[in-house]
Amino acid sequence: QVQLVESGGGVVQPGGSLRLSCAASGFTFSNYGMHWVRQAPGKGLEWVTFIRYDGSNKYYADSVKGRFTISRDNSENTLYLQMNSLRADDTAVYYCAKDVGSGWGIDYWGQGSLVTVSS
Amino acid sequence: QSALTQPASVSGSPGQSITISCTGTSSDVGGYNYVSWYQQHPGKAPKLMIYDVSNRPSGVSNRFSGSKSGNTASLTISGLQAEDEADYYCSSYTSSSTLVFGNGTKVTVL
Numbered sequence: 001q002v003q004l005v006e007s008g009g010g011v012v013q014p015g016g017s018l019r020l021s022c023a024a025s026g027f028t029f030s031n032y033g034m035h036w037v038r039q040a041p042g043k044g045l046e047w048v049t050f051i052r053y054d055g056s057n058k059y060y061a062d063s064v065k066g067r068f069t070i071s072r073d074n075s076e077n078t079l080y081l082q083m084n085s086l087r088a089d090d091t092a093v094y095y096c097a098k099d100v101g102s103g104w105g106i107d108y109w110g111q112g113s114l115v116t117v118s119s
Numbered sequence: 120q121s122a123l124t125q126p127a128s129v130s131g132s133p134g135q136s137i138t139i140s141c142t143g144t145s146s147d148v149g150g151y152n153y154v155s156w157y158q159q160h161p162g163k164a165p166k167l168m169i170y171d172v173s174n175r176p177s178g179v180s181n182r183f184s185g186s187k188s189g190n191t192a193s194l195t196i197s198g199l200q201a202e203d204e205a206d207y208y209c210s211s212y213t214s215s216s217t218l219v220f221g222n223g224t225k226v227t228v229l
Contacts, residue, residue, distance in 0.1 A: 035218065044122070045157070045165065045208050047218040059216050062120065095164060104212040105155035105170035112164060 002026040002108045004096045009113030016086050020113055022079040022096030027108075030054070030074040033099035035106055036081045038092035038115075048094070049081070050104070064090075086117045123148065123209055123221035130227040136197040139224045141209030142190060147219055149190035153212035156185055156194045160205045168207075169194060196226070204228045 008020040020036070036048040049070040050059045058070050069082040079096055093112040100107040124142040131137040141148065141156075148154055152172045157165035167176050169185035172192065182197045192211070196203055209221040 037220075044223040045159075045210075045220040047210070047220060050218065061217060100155070100167070100170050102153075102171055104153050104218050105167065105210070106157070106165075107167045107170065107176060109164040109166075 002098065004098065004108060004110035006094065006096050006110045006113035009094065009115045011116045011118060012086055013119050014087060014117055016117070017082070017084045018086065018115060019083070020081040020094055020096075020115070022081075022110055024077045024079065024096075024098070027098070029072075029077040032101055033104075034070075034072060034079045035097040035099060036070060036079075037095045037097055037106070037109075038090075039095070039112075040089070040092040043092075046092070050099070051079070083115070086115075088117050091115060091117045120147075120213060120215065120217055120219050123211060123219055125207075125209060125221040125224045127222075128225045128227065130229055131196075131199045132229045133199055133201065135199050136195060137199060137226065139194045139196075139207055139209075139226070141192040141194070141211075141221045143192075143211055143219070144190055146214040147211040148187065148192050150214060151212045152187070154185070154187060154192040155210045156183075156192075157208045157210070158203075158205045159208065165208065199228055201228050 051070045067085045096110040097106040098108040156169040159165040173185045
């Protein structure tokens, strides 16, 4: 079965950096685009970024453009999110998510990794 | 990119049908057949219920159905059950090559 396991979350000071990882299994990772989606405490879902199956194209929400970088290692079945210049409003649970393959829907989600930006 | 517009809450009695709307623009919902719907119970990750406007993933009850007219997509839950009480979000691909979510709808089973 599909499994997505995030790691790397924690508490970081404003202006700091953090890298999230997502270990994927149960499907052919190199065939699917992948997303990061976040959810601030008590708030709704916010799409963050998407990377195509082969890493050739990457797309970002305006709120993180220039600060966050998505990448993937298809040989290790792992997705990454490098987060720099973190702000208090980046505090959220970050979900790694698999694209459905047909048009930017998400069919599987990880359990989420909490990132807290606070001094 | 502004969030798609959903009603804050919808309620119904067991056995009834309810419909949740998701309104966007011609640059997202109206321009592509890439609308999805997700169910999220408290403290849990979202679950895909509908993708590409009206397709149901394997394992999702046929009580859930999706449709679209113009810039508004809809999720209908028929035969409402207690376990359907959750938050529901729509999403759509956009002309900027991004994904946008709705603001979410809390479904209450009376």
